[in-house]
Amino acid sequence: MSVFWLGRAQTRDPEGYKRYGELVAKVPSSYPYQVLARGGRYKVLEGPDDFDRFVLLRFGSMEEAVKYYSSPEYQQAAAVRKASAGRCELVLTEAIE
Numbered sequence: 001m002s003v004f005w006l007g008r009a010q011t012r013d014p015e016g017y018k019r020y021g022e023l024v025a026k027v028p029s030s031y032p033y034q035v036l037a038r039g040g041r042y043k044v045l046e047g048p049d050d051f052d053r054f055v056l057l058r059f060g061s062m063e064e065a066v067k068y069y070s071s072p073e074y075q076q077a078a079a080v081r082k083a084s085a086g087r088c089e090l091v092l093t094e095a096i097e
Contacts, residue, residue, distance in 0.1 A: 002095035003065045005057040009085040016084025023077035031068035034058040
């Protein structure tokens, strides 16, 4: 069953966040996913509006998403993201199929 990766962050250091994107691009293709939305226009309809960066990815399964997140390559990138952002939130949720 497909899984959606929903992330949102408060960007504090744009150059650091750019570095995060560069590192994510280097994560091996052995962790396949599809980018559905990243960094585009957004509108908050309910909830906190202090986030300015959103991402939506699709993985083949919960296990694949967790494997990607836990990989040494992504963890290196995540450390840069965390240092470059204020609050970050990341959620995995199963798709309806």
